[in-house]
Amino acid sequence: xxxxxxxxxxxxxxxxxxxxxxxxxxxxxxxxxxxxxxxxxxxxxxxxxxxxxxxxxxxxxxxxxxxxxxxxxxxxxxxxxxxxxxxxxxxxxxxxxxxxxxxxxxxxxxxxxxxxxxxxxxxxxxxxxxxxxxxxxxxxxxxxxxxxxxxxxxxxxxxxxxxxxxxxxxxxxxxxxxxxxxxxxxxxxxxxxxxxxxxxxxxxxxxxxxxxxxxxxxxxxxxxxxxxxxxxxxxxxxxxxxxxxxxxxxxxxxxxxxxxxxxxxxxxxxxxxxxxxxxxxxxxxxxxxxxxxxxxxxxxxxxxxxxxxxxxxxxxxxxxxxxxxxxxxxxxxxxxxxxxxxxxxxxxxxxxxxxxxxxxxxxxxx
Numbered sequence: 001x002x003x004x005x006x007x008x009x010x011x012x013x014x015x016x017x018x019x020x021x022x023x024x025x026x027x028x029x030x031x032x033x034x035x036x037x038x039x040x041x042x043x044x045x046x047x048x049x050x051x052x053x054x055x056x057x058x059x060x061x062x063x064x065x066x067x068x069x070x071x072x073x074x075x076x077x078x079x080x081x082x083x084x085x086x087x088x089x090x091x092x093x094x095x096x097x098x099x100x101x102x103x104x105x106x107x108x109x110x111x112x113x114x115x116x117x118x119x120x121x122x123x124x125x126x127x128x129x130x131x132x133x134x135x136x137x138x139x140x141x142x143x144x145x146x147x148x149x150x151x152x153x154x155x156x157x158x159x160x161x162x163x164x165x166x167x168x169x170x171x172x173x174x175x176x177x178x179x180x181x182x183x184x185x186x187x188x189x190x191x192x193x194x195x196x197x198x199x200x201x202x203x204x205x206x207x208x209x210x211x212x213x214x215x216x217x218x219x220x221x222x223x224x225x226x227x228x229x230x231x232x233x234x235x236x237x238x239x240x241x242x243x244x245x246x247x248x249x250x251x252x253x254x255x256x257x258x259x260x261x262x263x264x265x266x267x268x269x270x271x272x273x274x275x276x277x278x279x280x281x282x283x284x285x286x287x288x289x290x291x292x293x294x295x296x297x298x299x300x301x302x303x304x305x306x307x308x309x310x311x312x313x314x315x316x317x318x319x320x321x322x323x324x325x326x327x328x329x330x331x332x333x334x335x336x337x338x339x340x341x342x343x344x345x346x347x348x349x350x351x352x353x354x355x356x357x358x359x360x361x362x363x364x365x366x
Contacts, residue, residue, distance in 0.1 A: 003273045004079055004104055006159060012042050014348035023071045025064065045070070053083050061091040068094060075099075075355045080106045084122050089128035092276045094125035096366065098358035100351075101125065102133040104128035104158075105270035107142040108292070130261055130358050131349070136271040154354055158271050159344035165280035166336070168252040176241050179254075184214035185318070186283075188251065188274045189222030196288065196308075198223075198230055198266035203264075203314035205234040209322055215240045216254055255281035260321055260328060264289040272296055275303075279339035284331035286317055302335040 005026075009246055012022045022042045027049045029035060037044040047063035064087060067073075077100040078085035085101045088094065107122065126132060126147035134140035134155050143150050163221045172324070178184075185204070189195050197217065204213055217227075217240065224242060231240040246254070255261065261278035263269075263285060269292035275285045276296065285303035287293045306313040 006273060007102075007104065008079055009040075010159060010161065010344045010347055011351065014344050015352070016041055017345075018348065018352065019351050020352075021071075023067065023073060025067045038067060042102065043071075050083055056110040057083055057087055058090060060087045064088055064091045065093045068097070073097065074359050077102070077351075077355075079104060081122050081125050085125040085129070089125045096362065098130045098355070098362050099128060100131045100133060100354065100358070101129045102135065103139055103142070103270060105139075105268075105292075107139060107146060108270060119146060124358075126150045130361075131354050133354075136292050136295045136297055138268060138295070141291075141316070154350075156347060156350045156354075157342055158273055159342050159347035160276040160280045160339050161344060162280045162336070162342075165252055165255060165277060165339075166282070169249060169256055170251045172247075172253055175250070175253075178214050178239075179216050179241060179257075180214075181257040182259060184216050184258055184288075186216050186218065186254050186278075187259045187263075188254070188261065188277075189219045189263070190219055191217070191223045191227060193223060194266050195221075196266050197227050199266075199309065199311055199314060200262055200264045201227065201230050201234060201236065201240065203318055204239070204310040205236050206311060206315040207322075208315075209319060212236075212239050213318070213322070216258070217242045218244075218246045218251055218254055220244045251277075252281065254322075258283055259269060260284045260286050260303065262318075263293060264308075264314060265290060265293060269293050269296070276339055276342055279335035282332040282336040282344045284321070284328055284335055286314075286321065298334070298338060302331055302338050312344050 008024060012024060017023050023045060024042055025045045028046045045067050047060060075098045076088055076094060078088050079102050081101055081103045088099060123146055126143060127149060130145050131152045131154055132150055134143060134153050135158050140155060140167060143153055181304050187197060187200060190301055191197060204215055207213060212320045228242055256280055261283055265288055268290050278285050279302055285297045287297050287305055288308040289305040290308050294305060297305055299305045304317045306317050
């Protein structure tokens with residue numbers, strides 16, 4: 001499950017447990033991904049994947065309207081401003097239905113303000129939204145920057161299931177033998193330029209360590225082949241394990257047994273689930289000092305923050321962590337306490353309070 005799917009699934013399960021009905025409208029997966037919708041406790045309505053994020057979007061309004069005809073939902077909550085939120089905002093049939101939006105990072109790009117077409121579509125959606133949920137201070141800032149007239153912004157962070165990440169996970173079959181408990185760094189995420197894995201590889205090659213340092217990379221993406229070639233060119237190919245997309249149980253084991261989780265992102269993050277998951281597993285986070293991440297990592301307490309794009313600073317931080325295992329243990333314990341404040345049931349209740357107020361307002365206006 002990707003980050004957006006984890007958020008939607010976790011929220012849906014919480015709402016069901018609280019006695020509410022939930023239906024999820026989601027794109028069809030890529031051909032190579034198997035569907036297991038029948039195993040989920042809520043109905044999933046699948047629409048075709050977006051042919052383009054610029055053209056033919058109005059055609060997808062039919063799928064939103066079809067979902068409404070089947071389920072007559074009281075609130076529509078979109079988990080991206082664009083294109084999903086934009087499509088919903090353009091659906092005339094739903095003009096009376098409270099519309100809520102959460103950006104998990106799609107408003108982060110600073111280029112939006114310089115692109116007239118896309119920025120206007122984001123603005124249209126945010127003007128139509130009855131409430132915009134900001135998962136971090138940075139996302140709230142971006143909402144107001146893109147659409148100063150946004151009607152209502154609520155700060156509600158993402159959540160994490162601490163019990164899931166605290167329960168000891170069994171070692172998965174097939175994991176490379178050199179990935180030993182307490183003997184590797186961990187990266188979890190998409191392999192794209194923004195995530196900065198190339199910087200991490202360079203830092204590992206430079207770090208002052210007594211023995212070769214292992215890195216487990218859990219995730220896939222367009223930059224994978226380039227990164228594999230880079231590791232080989234740096235002479236660290238045998239130390240770096242590109243595991244591809246991994247199952248949840250594998251990811252939990254990797255978190256629990258890593259020295260720490262490294263997040264060398266370049267620009268900004270909304271409020272990264274990876275940081276929360278690592279904290280819940282009792283592992284410190286080494287990240288870059290960028291918007292979003294600096295809210296998810298308490299510097300010198302639950303991890304370390306270094307300047308973005310600085311291989312030297314990243315290498316020094318890695319060396320420091322390896323040289324002070326006692327500090328790592330203390331930071332891991334503090335990280336677990338930090339994650340306990342982000343329980344999904346608390347997050348869901350705060351969302352429900354917003355939904356209920358919007359529904360009351362809609363009934364009064366009818």
